[in-house]
Amino acid sequence: MRAEERRQAIREILQQSSQPVSATALACRFSVSRQIIVGDIALLRAAGAEISATPRGYVILPETSGLVRQLAVQHGGAQMESELNAIVDQGCTVLDVIVEHPIYGQLTGPLQLSNRYEVRQFLSRCFQSDAQPLSNLTEGIHLHTLSCPDEAAYARARAALAEMGILLEG
Numbered sequence: 001m002r003a004e005e006r007r008q009a010i011r012e013i014l015q016q017s018s019q020p021v022s023a024t025a026l027a028c029r030f031s032v033s034r035q036i037i038v039g040d041i042a043l044l045r046a047a048g049a050e051i052s053a054t055p056r057g058y059v060i061l062p063e064t065s066g067l068v069r070q071l072a073v074q075h076g077g078a079q080m081e082s083e084l085n086a087i088v089d090q091g092c093t094v095l096d097v098i099v100e101h102p103i104y105g106q107l108t109g110p111l112q113l114s115n116r117y118e119v120r121q122f123l124s125r126c127f128q129s130d131a132q133p134l135s136n137l138t139e140g141i142h143l144h145t146l147s148c149p150d151e152a153a154y155a156r157a158r159a160a161l162a163e164m165g166i167l168l169e170g
Contacts, residue, residue, distance in 0.1 A: 001030065003040070006030050006032070006040060007040045007043060007044055009030070010026055010030075010037070010040055010041070010044065011044055011049060011051075011060075013026070013029075014051060014058055014059060014060045015060050017059070019056070019057075019059075020054045020056035020057030020058060020059045020112070021057045021058055021059070022056070022057035022058075023037040023038055023041070023057070023058065025057070026058075041053075041058060052110045052112075053110065054110045054111065054112050055111070055121075055122055055125050056112075056118075056121065056122075059112065061112075066147055066148055066149045066150065067147070067148045067149070067150060067151060067153075067154055068095075068145065068146070068147050068148075069145075069146050069148065069154050070098075070143050070144065070145050070146070071143065071144055071146065071157070071158060071161065071167065071168075072141065072142070072143050072167070072168035072169075073141075073142060073143075073144065073161055073166045073167055073168060074139070074140045074141045074142075074166060074168055075135075075140050075164075075166040076140055077133060077135075077136070079164070079166060080123065080126075080133065080135075081119065081123055082164065083161065083164065083166060084113055084119045084122070084123075085116055085119055086157065086160040086161055086164060087113075087144070087146060087157045087160070087161070088113060088114060088115050088116060088118075088119060089116075089160070090148070090153050090154075090156040090157040090160060091148065091149050091153040091156075092146045092147065092148040092149075092153050092154065092157050093112065093113065093114040093146065093147040093148075094111045094112075094113040094114075094144050094145075094146060095110070095111065095112060095144075095145040095146065095147055096108050096109060096110050096111055096144065096145045097109045097111055097133075097134055097135065097142050097143070097144055098134075098142060098143040098144070098145070099134045099135060099137055099138045099141070099142045099143075100138060101137060101138075107134055107137075109134050111144075141168065
């Protein structure tokens with residue numbers, strides 16, 4: 001298979017997948033190295049493909065339906081699980097985490113967490129690695145972009161975070 005054919009096949013796999021697909025899984029499927037897949041993804045992005053890298057793999061995000069809002073929170077690492085669960089328990093998806101870095105400006109990490117199982121998987125990867133959450137760069141202050149089915153779900157998520165004492169309000 002030629003490189004261009006492989007990249008087109010990767011794009012099709014990502015478009016059809018309902019879950020993130022890891023570079024390792026793609027490498028196995030096409031009998032190439034993981035680094036070749038990383039390069040293919042970079043070339044697809046440079047050509048305009050809207051491919052996001054999540055902690056679980058690559059995705060082409062569907063158009064977000066419902067309400068998209070951001071909220072600001074501040075907490076330590078020990079509250080990360082309860083924060084994320086409070087949001088997904090209200091029916092919202094945590095699309096990303098955003099921090100303001102003094103040198104690089106806005107840094108965004110895609111999350112795509114919709115339920116407690118995905119939160120547990122994300123936290124498991126956090127604890128298994130030496131990497132620190134982006135919020136550690138900003139004394140725990142960070143934003144989340146949420147996709148919620150309606151205004152009521154967003155209001156419930158805000159109320160849950162406020163009850164925990166971690167919602168930053170203007």
